[in-house]
Amino acid sequence: MTADTPPLPLVEIEHLYKSYRRGSQTLPVLQDISLNIAAGDFLALMGPSGSGKTTLLNLIAGLDRPDSGHLLVQGLDLTQLTEAELAAWRARSVGFIFQFYYLIPVLTALENVELPLLLTDLTRHERREHAELVLELVGLSDRNRHYPAQLSGGQQQRVAIARALVTDPALIAADEPTGDLDRKSGHEIMDLLVRLNQEFQKTIIIVTHDPEAAEHASHTRRLIKGQLLNNNREK
Amino acid sequence: MLKLTLRNLLRHPLRATLTVLGMAIAILAFALLRTMVEAWYAGVDASSPVRLVTRNAVSLMDTLPLAYEARIRAVPGVTAVGHAFWFEGVYIDKKHFFPQFAISLPGYLDLLPELLFPEDQKMALIRDRRGALAGRKLAARFGWKLGDRIILKGTYFPGEYQLVIRGIYRGRDPSTDETMLIFHWDYLNEQMKKLAPDQADKAGWFLIQIASPDLAGEVSAKIDAIFKNSLAETLTETEKAFNLGFVAMTEAILLAIQAVSWVVIGVILLVLANTMAMSARERLREYAVLKAIGFRPRFLTGVILGESLALALLGGVLGLALTPPIILALPASVMQYFGVFNVTTATLAIGLGISLAVGILAAALPAWRAATVGIAAALRKVG
Numbered sequence: 351m352t353a354d355t356p357p358l359p360l361v362e363i364e365h366l367y368k369s370y371r372r373g374s375q376t377l378p379v380l381q382d383i384s385l386n387i388a389a390g391d392f393l394a395l396m397g398p399s400g401s402g403k404t405t406l407l408n409l410i411a412g413l414d415r416p417d418s419g420h421l422l423v424q425g426l427d428l429t430q431l432t433e434a435e436l437a438a439w440r441a442r443s444v445g446f447i448f449q450f451y452y453l454i455p456v457l458t459a460l461e462n463v464e465l466p467l468l469l470t471d472l473t474r475h476e477r478r479e480h481a482e483l484v485l486e487l488v489g490l491s492d493r494n495r496h497y498p499a500q501l502s503g504g505q506q507q508r509v510a511i512a513r514a515l516v517t518d519p520a521l522i523a524a525d526e527p528t529g530d531l532d533r534k535s536g537h538e539i540m541d542l543l544v545r546l547n548q549e550f551q552k553t554i555i556i557v558t559h560d561p562e563a564a565e566h567a568s569h570t571r572r573l574i575k576g577q578l579l580n581n582n583r584e585k
Numbered sequence: 586m587l588k589l590t591l592r593n594l595l596r597h598p599l600r601a602t603l604t605v606l607g608m609a610i611a612i613l614a615f616a617l618l619r620t621m622v623e624a625w626y627a628g629v630d631a632s633s634p635v636r637l638v639t640r641n642a643v644s645l646m647d648t649l650p651l652a653y654e655a656r657i658r659a660v661p662g663v664t665a666v667g668h669a670f671w672f673e674g675v676y677i678d679k680k681h682f683f684p685q686f687a688i689s690l691p692g693y694l695d696l697l698p699e700l701l702f703p704e705d706q707k708m709a710l711i712r713d714r715r716g717a718l719a720g721r722k723l724a725a726r727f728g729w730k731l732g733d734r735i736i737l738k739g740t741y742f743p744g745e746y747q748l749v750i751r752g753i754y755r756g757r758d759p760s761t762d763e764t765m766l767i768f769h770w771d772y773l774n775e776q777m778k779k780l781a782p783d784q785a786d787k788a789g790w791f792l793i794q795i796a797s798p799d800l801a802g803e804v805s806a807k808i809d810a811i812f813k814n815s816l817a818e819t820l821t822e823t824e825k826a827f828n829l830g831f832v833a834m835t836e837a838i839l840l841a842i843q844a845v846s847w848v849v850i851g852v853i854l855l856v857l858a859n860t861m862a863m864s865a866r867e868r869l870r871e872y873a874v875l876k877a878i879g880f881r882p883r884f885l886t887g888v889i890l891g892e893s894l895a896l897a898l899l900g901g902v903l904g905l906a907l908t909p910p911i912i913l914a915l916p917a918s919v920m921q922y923f924g925v926f927n928v929t930t931a932t933l934a935i936g937l938g939i940s941l942a943v944g945i946l947a948a949a950l951p952a953w954r955a956a957t958v959g960i961a962a963a964l965r966k967v968g
Contacts, residue, residue, distance in 0.1 A: 408960075411877075469879050
């Protein structure tokens with residue numbers, strides 16, 4: 351790749367539609383979405399509640415399936431994968447960060463981070479090493495043995511980020527990662543994501559309501575009533 | 586998976602403890618009720634295939650002339666015959682019930698090889714017309730020792746009967762009743778001759794030993810044919826069928842007991858299923874996250890099934906472990922009605938099997954729900 355060649359898109363979306371059924375009604379959530387996200391990009395998806403931003407993130411991350419349209423991630427057509435193939439792809443390629451962290455409360459921070467590695471061929475010792483390394487990266491090496499309930503919100507979200515990172519995925523999908531945090535913790539989390547993007551070239555897509563959080567991303571796209579607006583903010 | 590299952594198990598210690606205790610009580614109740622039913626059938630199980638019983642065709646309450654014995658003995662295939670009465674005497678008072686039999690000694694004893702006691706006791710019993718043979722459990726219940734004198738007051742048979750304990754037997758098999766009291770039919774007959782001559786020289790039934798179980802049908806038919814159209818027609822059947830006849834009298838109660846034992850299992854199944862459903866509902870988002878990370882539905886099924894099985898088996902094993910001591914602690918007033926009241930291996934195996942089945946069934950719905958729930962739907966957010 352030369353300096354003037356645009357980076358290859360990690361995510362290619364064309365004419366994507368998604369609707370949900372509620373009783374006898376069909377509710378369109380995403381309509382005719384076309385979007386490319388380059389590898390190493392840090393994209394913020396913004397929009398009011400019900401605009402479809404989380405649905406779009408779920409589709410890109412392989413958590414849900416579109417009604418129609420093309421959806422290629424890493425050159426792979428996600429719509430053609432079986433559930434098992436999709437699960438295996440997610441385990442390999444996507445790290446998830448949720449608003450409410452969703453750590454397993456009965457596992458320690460280290461065990462939570464180690465969890466995705468159970469799906470790999472790593473030995474127990476290697477899994478421990480990886481998990482400890484990533485916890486150190488997010489600044490929580492001294493909280494290895496703590497259970498989620500013994501950690502603050504910001505610390506729990508750091509553990510969740512470590513869990514998302516531990517398999518070294520190509521894509522990190524973060525749904526309102528600062529939504530449940532105070533302002534200071536929110537900043538710390540966003541700074542951490544920026545660092546992951548810049549130092550480790552992780553492709554990150556975040557869904558957020560918070561313009562301050564979105565400021566940390568290199569691009570921002572807005573969704574209104576299931577449609578992607580054309581104004582693309584770039585840093 | 587094992588770690589997550591174990592940690593989930595201890596997530597709500599109170600809930601888990603109550604569920605395990607509930608399961609333990611249900612399995613304990615099941616095992617006790619089943620043991621009770623088995624105790625009822627113990628006589629049937631202890632029946633010998635080479636023994637027949639000939640009784641009055643009208644009813645068990647009607648007697649047969651003693652003279653029949655010689656004619657029965659002459660039937661081809663018959664190797665030994667003894668006669669007996671069910672003696673419904675009262676020891677101290679009616680609360681002290683135990684089965685009593687007046688039998689033709691010594692011959693009848695040869696027909697009961699399952700009663701084991703020393704030869705010197707046997708000789709003492711045979712020599713003493715007032716001698717009696719008590720089962721080990723019966724002797725222990727009343728603290729009887731060899732040489733002790735006891736008095737039975739007749740009910741159906743008039744008079745008082747002074748007996749001397751000359752032997753204490755133990756059962757050859759676990760199903761052998763060790764609560765019986767046996768004494769001389771001759772002694773009873775002497776009394777009848779004095780007090781109720783019309784009841785003398787009679788028998789309640791004849792116990793017949795045959796050469797081979799295959800001859801049962803043929804010999805039975807021949808015996809009954811001999812006494813057809815007599816004043817006391819006979820009904821000859823295998824000892825098992827004879828004992829089943831007794832059990833059949835209480836069949837409705839037994840069926841009710843069995844039904845109750847299964848209802849108890851049904852209730853605990855619902856309780857455990859509810860516990861598992863509550864747990865799964867609470868953890869649905871965690872399951873969704875695990876699926877998002879890449880874990881397959883079978884992993885979630887394993888975690889839920891493991892937890893359910895652990896609860897069910899812990900409770901089941903606890904309940905089964907408590908069954909023998911609870912049986913030992915049952916009051917004598919209950920135990921007196923059961924000659925044999927042992928927890929069998931079959932009961933333990935069935936109890937364990939039920940625990941396993943309850944664990945699997947209780948996990949089925951929550952596991953299916955966790956396995957099929959959509960990740961996006963479970964995380965419940967459409968932004």
